[in-house]
Amino acid sequence: MEEFRRKLKTKRMILTMFCMSGLCIYFALNWLTDGVPDFARGLIMGIFVGMEVAAVYYAVRLTVLLSSEEKLKEEYIKENDERNAAIQKETARTASVISLMLAALASVAAGFFQPVVSMTLAADILAGAIITVVVQAYYNKKM
Amino acid sequence: MKNKIQELRKSRRVTQQELADALSVTRQTIISLENGKYNASLTLAHKAAQFFGTTIEELFIFEGDENI
Numbered sequence: 001m002e003e004f005r006r007k008l009k010t011k012r013m014i015l016t017m018f019c020m021s022g023l024c025i026y027f028a029l030n031w032l033t034d035g036v037p038d039f040a041r042g043l044i045m046g047i048f049v050g051m052e053v054a055a056v057y058y059a060v061r062l063t064v065l066l067s068s069e070e071k072l073k074e075e076y077i078k079e080n081d082e083r084n085a086a087i088q089k090e091t092a093r094t095a096s097v098i099s100l101m102l103a104a105l106a107s108v109a110a111g112f113f114q115p116v117v118s119m120t121l122a123a124d125i126l127a128g129a130i131i132t133v134v135v136q137a138y139y140n141k142k143m
Numbered sequence: 144m145k146n147k148i149q150e151l152r153k154s155r156r157v158t159q160q161e162l163a164d165a166l167s168v169t170r171q172t173i174i175s176l177e178n179g180k181y182n183a184s185l186t187l188a189h190k191a192a193q194f195f196g197t198t199i200e201e202l203f204i205f206e207g208d209e210n211i
Contacts, residue, residue, distance in 0.1 A: 077163075082184050083172040 004076050008062050015059040022052050100128060145204040149177040151195045166190050 029048055033041045065071050078084065107121035152162055159177075163170040166187060175181035176191075183191065183203070192199045 077167055077169060080167065081169045081172055082187055083168065083175055083181050086181070 001073070001076060004079075005066065005072065008066055008072075012059055012062040012066065015055045015062070018055045019052065019059055096128075096132075100125060103128075144182050144206065144209055145179060146176060146183075147202055147204070148173070148191060148195075151197070151202070152177075155195070162194065165194050 025048065026045075029044060033044055036044075065075050103121050103125050107118050107125065110121060111118035148162075152159070159170050159173045163173045166173075167190075168187065172181065172187075176183055185199075188199045188203055192202045195202060
């Protein structure tokens, strides 16, 4: 439990630092993306703002959890519950298979209209497959 | 794999929430264990057996391929 509390405190500290440095990162991104097409710039800024909002939300949530022993215990149980872990594992596996199949279908469909999109999707599938093989090899050695 | 968790829990007048708290799992996990929808890990099986003062073999009924 103490280790879990320490872990949450560290997470909160990292999130707070990210939130506090938001303005600096914003101006840095603005400067770095100077001359970049509007769409890409908007996308980068959108992702950054989204990350900031998520970081503020999680930092507040962690502060609430850390201020109440009861809520902290509840969260500890929820996070360490083996059924939840099994559900997450199954969800990730099923979702990745479905995503892969949909990406393959989209790649084939895009081939009729936009070869570049089709190739991009195929490259994404290939990268996903390589990552899966590498991660599997890692866990094969680890366990 | 079947188990006697519900039977033992009821005979000892323990609620699902109390058992969940004792085993450090959610109440939903206890419900799933009792319904046979989820099989406990060795650690959870050990904890449950300890809680009821019994053995894993007494608490969990292994069938068919689950035995040698």
